[in-house]
Amino acid sequence: MSDPTFKAFRIHSADGRKVEPRLETLTLDDLSAGDVVIRGAWSSINYKDALAATGVGRILRSFPLVGGVDIAGTVVSSSDPRVAVGDEVIVNGCGLSETHDGGFAEFARVRGEWTTPIPAGLDARTAMGLGTAGFTAALAIHRMEQNGQAPGNGPVLVNGATGGVGSVAIDMLSRRGYSVTALTGKTTATDYLTGLGADTVLHTAALDMGTRPLEKALWAGAIDNLGGDILAWLTRTMQPHGNIASIGMAAGIELSTTVMPFILRGVNLLGINSVEAPRAVRIAVWNRIADDLRPAHLDDIVRHEISLDDLVEAFPAYIDGSVIGRTIVRLR
Ligand SMILES: NC(=O)c1ccc[n+]([C@@H]2O[C@H](COP(=O)([O-])OP(=O)(O)OC[C@H]3O[C@@H](n4cnc5c(N)ncnc54)[C@H](OP(=O)(O)O)[C@@H]3O)[C@@H](O)[C@H]2O)c1
DSSP, X not given: OOOOEEEEEEEEOSSSSSOEEEEEEEXXXXXXXXXXXXXXXXXXXXXXHHHHHHSSSOXXXXXXXXXXXXXXXXXXXXXXXXXXXXXXXXXXXXXXXXXXXXXXXXXXXXXXXXXXXXXXXXXXXXXXXXXXXXXXXXXXXXXXXXXXXXXXXXXXXXXXXXXXHHHHHHHHHHHTTOOEEXXXXXXXXXXXXXXXXXXXXXXXXXXXXXXXXXXXXXXXXXXXXXXXHHHHHHHHTEEEEEEXXXXXXXXXXXXXXXXXXXXXXXXXXXXXXXXXOOHHHHHHHHHHHTTTTOOSOHHHHEEEEEEGGGHHHHSHHHHTTOOOXXXXXXXX
C-alpha cells in the first residue's frame, strides 16, 4: 500500500520523566516494526493510558511512543500467514504504549502474534467498549472458574466497581448467575451498579475492615482492582477455597497480610496479567466474551465516545478516580 499520513497521539519526554503528549501527523515508517498493519476503527481509555499520558505512572519504556493499549480495526497489510488483509482484529496489551507504538492512531503496525480475530457477534466498536478492561475482567473470571469458582459457591466481591474492569466484571458475573457485591468509593453510584447486576453495593468509607488475620468469611470470590489495604482485607474475609483475582493497584501496590488465609482457609490469590496472555488464551477469552461472558449492559457502561482530539481532557478523571464506566475513542 502507499504510505499514508495519519493522526496519532504520541507521548514524548525530553528527560525520560516529564511526559509531553501531542497529536502529530505520522507515516507508517514512524511506527515500531511489525508484520501486520491495522487501519484503526476504535480504541479505548484504560487507567494505564491515563498513567502513561499524564506521567503519573512510568508506563513507557522508551520515547516517543504512540499511546493507547487497545486498538480494533481492519488489517490492511500482513506478512503473517495467520492474518489476512480484510480481517477485523483486536490488539489489547502486548506491549502497546509500553515498548511499542499503541492504539491512539489511525494506523497501527503490530506483530501478527498479538492480533485476535474479532469473534462473530462483536464488532470493532463493541470490542473496544470492552477493551483491555473487559478482556481482563473476562480473563479473571476464566481463571477463577478454572480454579473451581461457580455461582453456587457464594457471593463474589468486585471493587473499583464503577471503573472499567469493575463495571464489566459485575455485568459478566451477574449474567453468569453469580451473586455480586460491588464495593465503590462513590456514594452516588448505587443505581448504576445495581443496574449492571450487583445484588449489594457497599461503600468503602463505611467498611469495618477489622484487624484480625482471619475475619468473618464473607466472599466466595473477589475481583480486586485496588491492591493495598482493601486487598489485604479481602484475604482476611474470604470463604474457604475462595479465589481472589488480583488485577490492579489503583489504591496501592502494597499487600500486608498473613499466611493464615492461605493455609487455614485454602484461599487462592490468582495473578492476572492481560498484557502477556498468550494468543491461544486471548482467542479463548475473547470467544467467551462473545458468548457466555457477553455483557448485558455494555451500552450503559460505555458512557463516553470521544475522538483523538479529546484525549488529553479525558485522562484526569481516571487519575482522580472519579471516572464511571468506559470511554471509547473513535479513530476514523
Ligand atoms: N492486571 C492487568 O492485566 C490489568 C488490566 C487492566 C487493568 N488493570 C488495573 O486494574 C485497575 C482498574 O483498571 P480500570 O481500567 O478499570 O481503571 P478505571 O476505569 O480508572 O477504574 C478504577 C476504579 O478504581 C477506583 N479507584 C480509583 N482510584 C482509587 C483510589 N486511589 N483508591 C481507591 N479506589 C480507587 C474507582 O472506582 P470506585 O470509585 O467505584 O471505587 C475507579 O473508578 C487499575 O489499577 C489498572 O491498572 C490491570
